[in-house]
Amino acid sequence: MRIFGLDEARVMALAAGVTMRVGEGGGAEPPDAATAAHIFARAAWTGLAEPGDGLAGLLVTELGAVTALQVVHDSWTARRISGLIRQRRGVGGGELDLGQSRGDEEEFETTLQQGLERWRPRLFLDEVVRSLEAAHRVAARLLLPGDALWPPALGDLAAHQPIALWWRGESAALLALPYSIALVGSRAATQYGEHVTMEASAGLCDRGFAIVSGAAYGIDGMAHRAALASNGQTVAFLAGGVDRFYPTGHEALLTRIVQAGAVISELPCGASPTKWRFLQRNRLIAAASAATVVLEAGWRSGSLNTAGHAAALGRPLGAVPGPVTSPASAGCHRLIREYDAECVTNASEMAELAGVRPVAAGLTIPVGDTATGLTEAGLGRTSDQVRVFDALSVRSARPVADIARRSGLSLTSVRGALGGLGLEGVVRERASGWSRTT
Amino acid sequence: MRIFGLDEARVMALAAGVTMRVGEGGGAEPPDAATAAHIFARAAWTGLAEPGDGLAGLLVTELGAVTALQVVHDSWTARRISGLIRQRRGVGGGELDLGQSRGDEEEFETTLQQGLERWRPRLFLDEVVRSLEAAHRVAARLLLPGDALWPPALGDLAAHQPIALWWRGESAALLALPYSIALVGSRAATQYGEHVTMEASAGLCDRGFAIVSGAAYGIDGMAHRAALASNGQTVAFLAGGVDRFYPTGHEALLTRIVQAGAVISELPCGASPTKWRFLQRNRLIAAASAATVVLEAGWRSGSLNTAGHAAALGRPLGAVPGPVTSPASAGCHRLIREYDAECVTNASEMAELAGVRPVAAGLTIPVGDTATGLTEAGLGRTSDQVRVFDALSVRSARPVADIARRSGLSLTSVRGALGGLGLEGVVRERASGWSRTT
Structure with missing residues (x-):
């Protein structure tokens, strides 16, 4: 089986090379094929889109990184991509949000067309492979939203949060x-x-x-x-x-x-x-x-x-x-x-x-599952659930309207997503609104 | 006739010595006997009371500086002075205000007794005379509240504004x-x-x-x-x-x-x-x-x-x-x-x-009547009128409640005083409250 025309085993090896480190992550499994494809796609997107590209963030959130990369790779038209997004959302899936403003269908397609024109000239799978190899050589690893080491505060950037982060060093520094x-x-x-x-x-x-x-x-x-x-x-x-x-x-x-x-x-x-x-x-x-x-x-x-x-x-x-x-x-x-x-x-x-107090010096902050597999894909969340979860805070409860504004989703979508996340046990309702449980 | 046991002509000369300056104040008349007594009494009070003595300010405002000095000089009891103040105010004259707190009659007499004990040991008319003579020698002059050169902003100090100011120099500096x-x-x-x-x-x-x-x-x-x-x-x-x-x-x-x-x-x-x-x-x-x-x-x-x-x-x-x-x-x-x-x-x-703009450099601010005679005594105002006038601003209109707070008078007293000042033409009512006309 091939992923983006690359050998599946190769993609899995590349993904493992930027998610695991020798002598670390004891019981962590190497990423499976689906997770490897996801890692590869997110890595590719960090080269396709310039930092802060809200449209890329939206596309990846709506379709998942793999499909989003596939449709750019396969030269789909803006209309066809837009149709796929609507189909995925189903009836009442909410309007398509372009960051600050809400546009109608035609406006969205024009914007998407501009995005495709930005991204396509940059998509060379060889380059993605080279950057993953280079990362492995310097022991750089890829961090995806939802990973245990992902800085949760970046969620406040909403649609403008990074698609992925490359990093080198000690995980304790990220946890701090x-x-x-x-x-x-x-x-x-x-x-x-x-x-x-x-x-x-x-x-x-x-x-x-x-x-x-x-x-x-x-x-x-x-x-x-x-x-x-x-x-x-x-x-x-x-x-x-x-x-x-x-x-x-x-x-x-x-x-x-x-x-x-x-x-x-x-x-x-x-x-x-x-x-x-x-x-x-x-x-x-x-x-x-x-x-x-x-x-x-x-x-x-x-x-x-x-x-x-x-x-x-x-x-x-x-x-x-x-x-x-x-x-x-x-x-x-x-x-x-x-x-x-x-x-x-x-x-x-x-x-x-x-306004925050660090844990006392010398205390070790317990590290959870640091395997990159703990992404939205791994958890099987819908895109709405991912966006809503990103819009929540552990520290302060947020009203539904605030979450809608932060996530760029409709009130109906937010309520639906909160229901699913609630069953999963990762969010809870307080008097003043919703927060993450961890 | 004698004032505080001093020769009337002597008091008039002393008063003239600290209110007029050679070659200045062209048409200004030397102070008459009543005004001279008032100037002498205020000058005496600047030596009797320490700066910011709100009780002295109250006594001078209630009885006028001359009577206030006389009762201290003549060793009246606190009860008798308190009785005189009530008599002057007449029925419904409002409570006696001691700056921050309102006390009943007995409390006021106790406070007044303490004031008398502070002031009496300092009252030597010879010393007042010496300070007036010394002032005259260095061309220092006495400024009373209400004088054209009196800094109007000092009115914001309410009961704690100075009883009088001694100054040397150019009147343009005061007007600035x-x-x-x-x-x-x-x-x-x-x-x-x-x-x-x-x-x-x-x-x-x-x-x-x-x-x-x-x-x-x-x-x-x-x-x-x-x-x-x-x-x-x-x-x-x-x-x-x-x-x-x-x-x-x-x-x-x-x-x-x-x-x-x-x-x-x-x-x-x-x-x-x-x-x-x-x-x-x-x-x-x-x-x-x-x-x-x-x-x-x-x-x-x-x-x-x-x-x-x-x-x-x-x-x-x-x-x-x-x-x-x-x-x-x-x-x-x-x-x-x-x-x-x-x-x-x-x-x-x-x-x-x-937040203020100075007049353009070089422009002379027109100076009004600079004779010290233009005091509350000279104008024949009641003590309430003086206190209310002091509590008003030329620049901003103030509601009656605000004036009551600033002057330490009751709402009824403020309204009565504003009526008198209105007839005099020195205050006016605007939509947002009362202000001075000049």
Whole structure:
């Protein structure tokens, strides 16, 4: 049997190569053929669609990654794909949602046509194979939504959450993300900014927080370095593939982060960082961490983009003030004045800002089933159930209308999906709405 | 005829000596005997009561300064004074208000007894005469509530507004107070703090704002200096008499402020600054200016007291951030974090904070009748009318309930007083409440 024209055993081997690691996952089974196809398809989509492509996210959610890849591969027309989606949904399956706006059928087909024109020129199965091989060589693994290691907070990105994530490093670093604070700032940092970042990062690690940043020169680099020096957890989100470290001057630093923490990207191995990918990478930094703090930033610093994402997601946002005579702090003061960022001056205030308490240092967070098979496919959930589950939080209960808004589904669809998830025992109703049980 | 046992002509001369200035006030008449007695009595009260003594303010408002002084001088009992107040008010004159709390008759008499015990040991008419003579020697003048030069914003202090103010300098500086910004901060200022203060003060003067401060070493001194260097208006509020400059190291600076601006105090000539008087002086700085900005302050700086007064009065409050590594800026960051102070980084943002626009530089604000005779006594107003008038603003209309709260009078008393003031043409009713006409 063949998958996308590739030998089934080959696809299974490739999938196993990016989901299992030698000496780890004791009882975990290698992925079966169906799961392997799913892994391969999601991996392919990370190369087809640019980060944050909501239409790709929608297609994968509606049809599953395999079928979605198949219809692009087999050059289906937009109309035929649209028809398949409606057929899958059945009667009363709700309107097709395109992220922000709801369009009628024709509008959707036009949008889909544009998507197909973006994706088709990029679909070379050989390249997908090469990126999976490259990933295996550097021990990079693929993480899918729903996996035990998947950062649950990314669900807040709704249709814009990554289709999959590539990562290298220690799983403990990923599991620490719910108790992480993003420390970001300018590449052109001053001595003051670097000093404050070092103190903040070390102080937060001492309090059990993980440090998230972007591995750039200046503030980002100092945040990671101080976390490593403090034996803290640290996670770097990259704008290109995790096999090629950028900036090159931080190759040694990123190597150390892989050894003691984790590097993550939604781009496949071999992908170069671009302006767009940096901006989209910033949304992951903001979404994955419990709070974002800008330590030093000029008036137009790229770190203000990360701050904007944090604010848009409702994440706590802090900024460290500096001398008003220093242009390197002008962006921080701007965040405090115009974007309601909280003025934070030390690690203790940043910890307070985050509003979460890390588990006591030294305690091990129990790890569940880390096999990649635990995806929506593996659980046999409908696409509505997957979207609704993604829209739920463990911590706070959400009303049905809120879940509908987050998932982009109709109220009827949300209620239907919640029923199924309830039978599965993974959601529960509270007075103020629905939440995940775990 | 004698006033408080003093020769009437002597009292009239003393009063004239602190209300008129050679070569000024062309058509203004010297105060008549009644006005002179009133001026003498208010001057005496500035020495009897400590700044912010709400009970003294109440007594002076209820009985007029002359009678209030007479009953203290003649050693009346608290009961007899209380009886006189009730008699003056007549039936339905409202409860006696002691600032924050309302007490019954007995409570009021106890409080009054305590006041008499505070004031009587200080009442030496010779000393009042000496302070008036000293004031005349340094060309200091006495300003009474209701005078054209009286800073109207002090009315927001209600029962705690000064009984009178002593001042030296140019009347233009007093008239500029509605367009003033208080720039305050630590005595132990850093180079950074002084630099930022200089830029702020000069920039605000360029925009037509007057600079209010406390003439202390460090930030205060720099604020005044930069205003003088920019040919701007500047007003220093002192915690002791205006005849003795404090700190002594700022004698030259204060001399220049008198020449080009103004120094003000609610203490009579000869009075020394005390801790209490500094704290009470801070309330005048906050109340007299349109906004207060703290430029550099340690965690426990006295300038935070001024900021607290500004916040309590609902005045816009700003703080300039600095390096988080500098303890000299810790108070500013505290104000931003805990007291909702706005983070301001330059003169333009401070001007915006103030929410008022100064008249264009070079324009002269027309000065009305500057003779001190224009007091409540001169106008023949009842005490209720005086208190209600004080509680009104020219800029914003206030509902009757708000006026009652500000003046400490009952709704009935406020309505009665507004009627009288309306006939006088000095107040008017708008849709949202009552305001002064001028």
